[in-house]
Each structure stands twice: as C-alpha cells, then as structure tokens.
Amino acid sequence: MDLAFLHPLYDHQGPWASVYVDLSRHAEDTAHARDLMAESVGRELADQGADEATCRAVREALKELRHATDPHGRALFARGGQVILDTPLAREPLRPTAVHWAPLPHVSPLLELAGEDPVCVVAYIDRKGADFELRSALGSQDAGGVTGRQWPVHRTTSSLDWSERHFQLRVENTWEHNAAEIADALAVCQEETGADLLILVGDDRERRSVHERLPKRLQDRVVEAAHGTGSRLLDEEVRELREEHVTARAQQDLDRFLAARTPDGEGRASAVEGVPALVEAAREHRIDELLVIPDGPDTHREVWIGEDADQLAVRRTELKTLGEQNSWAARADDALLRSAVLTGAPAISVLPALPDTADRQDTPVGGLGALLRWK
Template structure:
C-alpha cells in the first residue's frame, strides 16, 4: 500500500481519535439504531480521555453516514475537534470501534483498504492513448497523447495505396506514450497501471516501461475500443494484491538474515525507521510485535523502544504508542510503502525490506 494518503495525519500532533465504522449492517438497521451507534462512538472516545470537541466531531461524522452510500465501511481520523481524514473501506471492519491514542490507529487499513489501489488506466490504440484515474473516490480523465510522425504536425503519412501508416508511426512514437504514462503515474502515485488495448500496442508500451514499474502493470482482457468495467477492474485489483503479498513474502524470506536487506523485531525496526531505511513495512495482523509498546514524540521519526531513548532523541514528553502504528507513521513520512502479510511473513508480525544503500 502506498501510504501517501496518510500524510495529513502526520502533519499535526495528536492525540488522535481513530474510528472504524461497519456500514455493511446498515441496510437492516433504522435511523435510530445508526444514531445510537454514533452516540456510542462519542461515549467510547470520551471514556478513553478524548476532548469534547473531538468526541463531537467523530459523532457527527459517523451520524452523517446515514445519508451516504457506503456499502462496506468508513474510517475517520480526528484531532483537536476536526475530522482530518475519512478514507472509505473496501472490506468491512469487525464491527464499529473507536480508539484514542497519541498516534492514529492506521494499521487496520492495510487489510480494510489495501485491495482498492489507485489505478492509472491507459486506453491504447493506433491513434495514441487516453488516460484515466480510477480509485475509491471515483474516476476522472487524466489526459491524452496523440501519435504523430516525428517532426510533423500533421496526421500519420499515407502509403501508395492510401492506407494510414499508423503501425509504423505508432511503434516509432510509442516512447512519447510511455513518457506521458510514467509522468502521470508518478503524479498520482498510482499503485497499478492497467493497459487496455490490443496485444501489439500493449506489448510495445509494456516493454518500454522503466523497471521501477515492474509488478505494477497489467493488461486487461479486452482489446482496443473496450471500456474497462468495474467488475474487470476489481478482478485485476484482487489478483494484483494477492501477487504483491506473495512477492513481498518471498523477497522477505530470501533477504532474511541479511541486515542490509531486511530486518524484523521491534528494536531493529525502530532503528531502521529512525534512519529512514525502510522501503516496505510488512505487517502481519494479530502478530505479537504489533501490540508492543514503543515511545514516540511529535515528529514521525521520534520513535524509541524505551522512554529514556526517546528523551535522548530530544523528545520532551515521550508518550507510549503501538509499535505497528508508530512504524507506519514513520514509514509514511519517509515515503515507504506497507504490506499486510500472512503467517509466512515476519515471525513476530513486523518486518521490513530495506532501501539499498547509495554505496
């Protein structure tokens, strides 16, 4: 999972209210039931020590879901009386829950929102490419690239038979499509690139994409002129998520024991996080290390195993936090990604693949 969408949570200090709402049950409940659920969230936060303004903001956000179409669920993260982030969920949480802690409780998102990545769709044909962004927030156009003969402002040339020489031109000018696709992928930080078109065009583009996109490019089943349907996109997303998790576990297994390639266990992870060496954080839900207590300050990289160590980092008043949430905060701030893995992952439930050193 690309953690960039969590950035607003780490631009301000806590403590934070983290609320997960299961709306999959709403179809069989009354408006009164839903209002009582919102009231329950407010009371739970208040009992945990949350300030009145934040309790009220969380209650109002949950109550507003009565008027929204959320078939699965929604998460809310609030601080200082304001809901800062409210990502939709792609899988229902195990009931509605409310947490109050110094660091946002974001770890559940790895499972509840991980299979709904931002997708850059490229519709390819002999004329060029149309780009579209598809995400949980909807879809939007993302530009067009037209293929023209190099050095010419006119349309592709015609041969002696009056036939457009589109294929020869397309092959020569496909580099422009690739460059535009790479730029758009970086701009929107797309998790997945979906190519829609006939195999020859898709193969030319796929073969010219940079290695940084390896494992992120998929071709849809249908050819040129086809619209990417939601059902097809969901199939692609699900398959991509499964492959990515398996690949992450394989990479971790092969790198295990190499201190410059992978680490596991809270002490080693905390050190790597402070040094911004984490490339991808691996989290196994329910692992014992996820619940371990670490000490944090306001800055994402102010994290330590012991309170005294946090004070040595310049933290005036260290506060305890869950290891998984603190490490996710640090990973997001340093541009790392995160992945939910199975029992085949790190033994304690937390591990990381490390960035390669410049040397």
Template structure:
C-alpha cells in the same frame, strides 16, 4: 504507501481518537439509524476515556457522512476537540471500529486506504495477448491498453518476443510497478523469459483459472507476495533489512527505515512499546524514551509507533497481509533499510 498525508498526526500531542466507518453500510441506513450510529461512536469513545470535546467532534463528523457521497468508508483521527485528519478509504472496514490511545491507530490504513498502485495484467493464450491496467484494489481493469495479434503457431518464439516487447513498452508508458501474467503456463513462461531483467523481476504469475473476480484477489496476493519476496531477498543479504520490534526501534533511532512492512495479524504489530511526544522517542522499555528527551513515556502499539517514526523520517510503508503464511517479516513487523542516519 506514501505516508506524507499522515504528517498532521505527528505534529500534535495525544491521546487520539481513531474511528473507522463502513460508509457503504452507513449510507444505506435511515436518518435515524445514522444518528444512532454516530451517537454510538460518541458513547464508545467516552467509555474508552476520551474527553467530551473530542467525542462531540467525532460524532458530528460521522453524522455528516450522510451528506457525503462516500464510496466505501472513511477514517477519522481526532484530538483535543478537533478532527485533524479524515482520509477516505478505498476498501470497506469490517464494520465501524473505535480506538482511544496515546497514538493514532493508523496501521489499518495500509489495508483500507491503499493508493491503488497500478498492475499491468497481461492475458496470454493462443488467441494472442491483451494488456490491461488494473488498480491493486482488484475491482476490474481501469482500461485496456492494447490487443496483440494471434499467437503464431508456426513461430511461437517470435510471438512471445513480440508480446514481451509490447509489454515492456506498455509498462514504461504506464509506470505500472507490477506485471501479472495470466494464461497457460507455456505461453506465459515464453513471454516471461524474454523480458529484460528489470521488468522480469516485477513480473509474477496469477494462479491458474483466475477469472476477473478471482483475479482481483490475486492482484492483492501478488502485491503482498512481491513485497515479502523483496524483503526476504534483502534479509538474505544480511545488510538491507531487519525485523522484530527491538531491531526496528534501533533502526528508527538511526533514521534508517526506508520502507516499513506490516502484517496486521502478526504478534509484534500488537506488542506494546513506550513513546514520548516526539516520533523518535520510542523504546521497548519504559525508561528508553527519557534517554531521548521525553518527559513522560506512555505505552502504545508497536505498529502505530513505528508508523509515526516512518512518517517523520519520510519513509513509506506497505502491508504484507495478503502474502502466504510465513512470508514476510517474522512477527509481522520488518523494514527495508537505507544507509546512513
């Protein structure tokens, strides 16, 4: 995910209110129920210690959702009586949640406000091949790109080569950054081995029997698995990746984070670090931000603090929550690194 849209959250001191609203359920409620939910958000913030002006601003923003054609959800980030940012969500959150903390709780956006990067889905069977462009959200093909003729029984090698060639052209035209092959093992393997290395590295197989509904979940899994594999390969080389809170804090100080990887349920994501007013004033001990010029240090979640560092450094971030257990960074936090500071 490109994090540039979060820049306004780095320019203001906290503390911050962060609210995630399931707008699909909210929209189906009566006016009275919507008002009560907005008031419940206000009360929850007040109980968490938020100031009255910020509580009121968030209540008004949530209440205004009744007039907006929200598809699934919206997040609100507010401080000092103002809603600073209110991004739409592409995936409904599991109910309305309310947070009051030193930093905005932005980590859930990686799973809820994805940019729907494109996957090129290639269905291969004895009937030929169909190329479809899907968003990562997995809610069905955006459009069919093309259909290729029947797989030639008398020349399967030629058929595989023709499909691979069409796949490469389509990937270049659409700029899909992930290719997912769906179909019988033999046909998919024949196409896969004829792809050039640059495309073959981003071509994955969907699990057998993936119909359209199941395929949507497979694309989410495939994306997370791909990112986890890239991280594991870089970590194996020992020079281009790191994991763990302490190592990531060091990388943030050196402005070396190129891509932050987060598994929301990892223990390190919830671990407390210490932060100052500036993004790079972060440390694993309460005295570290002072060394970096912070007047006061306050505790914050590690995932949110590192995301703030990534925003300020122009890095991006990705969720690996859909990858298989054990894949991706240990503890749930890792990064691909850039060279230099």
C-alpha cells in the same frame, strides 16, 4: 503504501481519537442508522477517556455522513476538538465501527483498508489512439486520452507491388508513431494521477507495441487484458487485476525482505525483525520500508514514545536515558508507522502474499519487519 497523506496527524500531540466506520450499507433507514452510529461512537470515545470537545467533533463529522454514498467506509482521526483527517476506505472494515483513544493515531488498519487496493488507469487502445479511464475502489472517471495520426492506419489485402509495399510501410510508420504517442500520454497520465497499475486493453499487437514503449520505471506496473479492441472492462475484471497486482507486489517485497535477512560479506543484514531491532532502526532513521502483518502478535506490543518520531524505546527507562522527559505507552505498529511517515519510508501489508493458514513460515517475526537503508 505511500504514507505522506498521514503527515497532518503528526503535526500535533495526542491523545487521538481514531474511528473506522462501515458506510457500505444503503437503505431507506440509512440516515437514521448513521445518526445512531454517530451517537454510539461518541459514547464509546467518552468511555475510553476522550474529552468532550473531541467526542463532539467526531459525532458531528459522522452525522454529516448520514447521506454519504461511500461504497466502503471512512477513517476519521481527531484531537483537541477537531477532526484532522477524514479519509475514504478502499474496502469495508471488518466491524461496523472500530473506536480507539490513544496517544498515537491508530493508523495501521489503513494498510489493509486504504492502501492495498491500487488506483489504476485503464487504456483502451486502437490504431487511432487511446481512451484512458481512472479506476479505484471508489469508482471510475474519465482520464483523457490521445489521438494519433489518422491516415493511413489499415493494411490493404491486394497483391504487393512496389506502390502497395510503400503504402504498407506508411501504415506501419503511422501505427508506430501512434503507439509511441499513446505510451507517452499514458506515462504522463500515470504521473498526474499517481496510478499504481496500468491496464492495457486492445488487440494483442497494439497492446504489446504500447507496452514496449512505456518507460522502464512503469514496466512492473503494467498488465495486459485479454480483450479485443474497444471492449470495456467490467468492475469485477478490474478488481481481479488489482488483486493480482497487490499480491504480486506483496510477494516481491516479502521476497526482498527474506533475502535481505541473510548477512552480506561484511556480516550486515539489510533487514530486521522483532520489536527491539525495529525500534533501534527507527531511532536511527534506517527504515527503508516497513512490512506489517496486521494483527500479528507484535503489532499490539507496548513500546514507549516521546514527542518526536525518533524518540521510541522498548522500555520507558530507555527514553529517559535518551533525554526525553515526557513519555507515553503506544502500540508498536503505530509507533513504527509514525517513524516511517516522518522519515519518508513506505509501508506495506504483506498479508496478500501469505497462505490463508495459521502456519506461516518465512514471515517477519511477530508480524513486523523492515528493509533497511544504510547511512
């Protein structure tokens, strides 16, 4: 998950209100129910020690959502009487509301609720061109398309004399040209939309031809749907393809992490786990990707933070040794995610790659691990 959208949260010092609300219920009394929910969240923030201005800002922001048609929910982050970030969720929170008042914004739930449901472009391909559709957990919208050469595009079925073979060659050349144009346009569409997944729909040969012509950087983002030309994918089919993609990506990252734990010929491992090692890597700006198992035992562990992202330690006295005069206790996952955001490192929940049991072998110890970059 690219965490760049969280940058505004770290332009200000805390404490922070972090609020997750489920907006998936829509009924006649929804507006009234959301007003009550806003009041309840405001009271809970106040009970946790939030200032009145921030409680009021969150309460008013939630009341403005009384008629919102979000399919899932929202996450709001506020401080100093102002809502700094209001982001839609890609799936419903586990609880109707979750409220936190802490020195850092509680962003780790976003790895599950906002980050692991990829935006995708569905390309409906035929020999004359393609239509593109942008799909996400929030709905679908037209994303343009491309029209190739219109003639000739069909083979003849008569006997092949010289003129027929020449015609067939022109048909092939026309289609090859169109496939290349579709691939080029799809690559541009992916770059403009930031789509994580490309789904190709059409006849077998047409899908393959476009797939083969896409840039190498996109090959691991492409899946082909087994539908005929022109058929539209249902929401459930797109959801299943997105989930398969999420699982595959999580498994790839987990496999990379497990392989990187083994030291190389120089005795250096390219992955670390456990809070002390992760804190050290974060201080040195060496986290290349953060791996999280939400609600793992170490995610709740207390660490100490200073004003800057590289000012974090397992013990408060360590920060004083580093010259930091001000310090606060924070959750380990949120402190490490702050460091990841401000050093440009992505983060991923590897939960989709794990068995649905308590017996999870070969996972980051404590639910937190990282692939490292070397200076």
